[in-house]
Amino acid sequence: MALFIVVGVIAVAGALLMVLQRHPVYCALYLVVTMGCIGVFYVMLDSPLLAAVQVAVYAGAVMVLFLFVIMYLQLDREASIGHGQALQRSLSIALPLALAVIMGAVAYFQRIAPAKGPMSAEALARVGHAQLLGRFLFTDYLLPFEITSLVLLAAMIGAVVVARRG
Amino acid sequence: MAVSYYNYLILSGILFAIGAAGVVIKRNVLVIFMCIELMLNAANLAFVAISRQLGSAEGQVFVFLSMTVAAAEVAVGLAIIVALFRIRETVNVDDLNLLKW
Numbered sequence: 228m229a230l231f232i233v234v235g236v237i238a239v240a241g242a243l244l245m246v247l248q249r250h251p252v253y254c255a256l257y258l259v260v261t262m263g264c265i266g267v268f269y270v271m272l273d274s275p276l277l278a279a280v281q282v283a284v285y286a287g288a289v290m291v292l293f294l295f296v297i298m299y300l301q302l303d304r305e306a307s308i309g310h311g312q313a314l315q316r317s318l319s320i321a322l323p324l325a326l327a328v329i330m331g332a333v334a335y336f337q338r339i340a341p342a343k344g345p346m347s348a349e350a351l352a353r354v355g356h357a358q359l360l361g362r363f364l365f366t367d368y369l370l371p372f373e374i375t376s377l378v379l380l381a382a383m384i385g386a387v388v389v390a391r392r393g
Numbered sequence: 394m395a396v397s398y399y400n401y402l403i404l405s406g407i408l409f410a411i412g413a414a415g416v417v418i419k420r421n422v423l424v425i426f427m428c429i430e431l432m433l434n435a436a437n438l439a440f441v442a443i444s445r446q447l448g449s450a451e452g453q454v455f456v457f458l459s460m461t462v463a464a465a466e467v468a469v470g471l472a473i474i475v476a477l478f479r480i481r482e483t484v485n486v487d488d489l490n491l492l493k494w
Contacts (some may be wrong), residue, residue, distance in 0.1 A: 231396045306452040323414035330406030344448030363450040382465030390472035
């Protein structure tokens with residue numbers, strides 16, 4: 228529990244600093260902190276493969292892409308401050324706060340009874356997380372997994388076409 | 394002492410709300426995009442937490458697929474932002490009102 232609280236505080240602080248920070252590069256770096264903390268949570272939830280994918284995809288690929296675009300567009304100057312009306316500004320704080328309270332309350336009061344599925348703790352300990360997840364991905368979820376490759380291919384071609392000069 | 398799953402859900406809700414606040418508050422399209430990524434991550438965390446509680450693999454498979462889709466989305470989204478910057482010379486959402494009426 229102590230580890231959860233420490234990492235959770237770091238994750239929330241990283242997310243808050245990202246929102247409060249004006250400089251896009253700092254925003255990206257604080258987001259990396261939060262992504263890393265979520266990776267730690269995956270390890271604490273006995274999902275080491277997802278933690279590895281989280282670090283490789285988000286902290287690696289996605290953030291490098293973000294930083295590359297920030298520097299490519301030379302956005303290292305200060306972004307302009309939001310200048311909405313007072314009502315808008317207070318609502319933009321109050322509504323997400325209400326969202327957090329509602330979601331937290333639902334999560335706390337609407338308890339889910341533990342069930343005995345195929346990915347139980349002893350199965351994870353016996354077979355291993357990557358093996359179990361791989362078995363599911365390549366049997367029950369083979370079609371979605373294959374469609375994912377199509378999505379990636381389409382996204383790759385789409386990104387090249389959209390970003391091409393002219 | 395083991396951490397109960399609803400602690401992860403509450404944390405996921407907080408992170409999601411911070412991301413939603415960022416989408417509303419920030420003026421830079423790129424930073425808004427980062428906040429969307431944060432919201433996606435919060436949802437993934439809830440998925441994994443409930444999947445562990447139920448002992449099911451479905452949640453983890455969904456997280457796996459949603460990470461892939463998020464990566465694809467980032468590539469396309471950043472390409473759109475780059476194309477937008479070429480046309481309008483700005484990434485401020487207040488100036489990107491071409492489709493607004």
